[in-house]
Amino acid sequence: xxxxxxxxxxxxxxxxxxxxxxxxxxxxxxxxxxxxxxxxxxxxxxxxxxxxxxxxxxxxxxxxxxxxxxxx
Amino acid sequence: xxxxxxxxxxxxxxxxxxxxxxxxxxxxxxxxxxxxxxxxxxxxxxxxxxxxxxxxxxxxxxxxxxxxxxxxxxxxxxxxxxxxxxxxxxxxxxxxxxxxxxxxxxxxxxxxxxxxxxxxxxxxxxxxxxxxxxxxxxxxxxxxxxxxxxxxx
Numbered sequence: 001x002x003x004x005x006x007x008x009x010x011x012x013x014x015x016x017x018x019x020x021x022x023x024x025x026x027x028x029x030x031x032x033x034x035x036x037x038x039x040x041x042x043x044x045x046x047x048x049x050x051x052x053x054x055x056x057x058x059x060x061x062x063x064x065x066x067x068x069x070x071x072x
Numbered sequence: 073x074x075x076x077x078x079x080x081x082x083x084x085x086x087x088x089x090x091x092x093x094x095x096x097x098x099x100x101x102x103x104x105x106x107x108x109x110x111x112x113x114x115x116x117x118x119x120x121x122x123x124x125x126x127x128x129x130x131x132x133x134x135x136x137x138x139x140x141x142x143x144x145x146x147x148x149x150x151x152x153x154x155x156x157x158x159x160x161x162x163x164x165x166x167x168x169x170x171x172x173x174x175x176x177x178x179x180x181x182x183x184x185x186x187x188x189x190x191x192x193x194x195x196x197x198x199x200x201x202x203x204x205x206x207x208x209x210x211x212x213x214x215x216x217x218x219x220x221x222x223x224x225x
Contacts (some may be wrong), residue, residue: 025153029155037216
């Protein structure tokens, strides 16, 4: 999974620390998510999307390696 | 939020205090009563070793250190979020792996290992390894935060 939090942060002009405070996690967690080292829970992903006023799919998206959804 | 059954952030320092407190007590005791190293467990309720000073002291000091380690291991971080929970869980899993590896190893490669030694291993290995591993990943997390910041500036 990849995300464009870094870009959205630049648009909104807030730092990692400010975003972290708004969604009630540590700065380390935001940093790990941005550098694709940690995949947030659905809850946290929704909270982050809400901060940027965008649907969650515009912030977080699947990569090719993730797309192993079984089609029935 | 979900309850996570952890001690408060401050308990870590109480735990550290307990362990530090234990060192001078232990040193004093060993000076006053040399030969503590030859301590052996009483074999049953009728054993006269059950109520010797040595045995009671050993129990009390073990409880002291164990409580300290427990508080250090299972106190909350300053910001206890979901990534920390995951790292905690990971470290706990590694600690259990290592513990069983050592237990299995001692089962296979030793003949008639003392039951007391197994108890000792089981008491200290999971807790201490958990603490070391957990602290190490948190240290690495903070370090990566610092290096990333340099890139941004």
